[in-house]
Amino acid sequence: MENRGENLKLAGLAPVGVLPENQNEGVGSLLIQYGLPECRDAGIDAVVVLGDPGYYSRFGFERASEYGLGNEYGADEGFMVKPLTEGALDDADGIVTYQPEFQQDEE
Secondary structure: OEEOOEEOOEEEEOOOOOOHHHOOOOHHHHHHHHHHHHHHHOOOOEEEEEOOHHHHHHHOOEEHHHHOEEEOOOOOOOEEEEEOOOOOOOOOOEEEOOOHHHOOOOO
16 A cells, blocks of 8 residues: 555454354454564554454454555545554555465456
């Protein structure tokens, strides 16, 4: 993602998937709580996710469009972002694109 000429370092959090027999035990929450500081320590400015707002908002994710960010899928409410550094998204404006590995194969 380009931020008015300045490159932002974003990471995409794939929706957290936990086997049904292990759900509601806090596994997904622990993965996110551990992963976000790891991303910050690796120099990532913000993390985006396309998922359930009710779930991801618990971890501080907010609607990305509030920061001027869109996405290549046209999602709004479910496309969320969490800044990891102070002011990282102050001048953000643009479309977040995902790596080809995130593309769904059409069969």
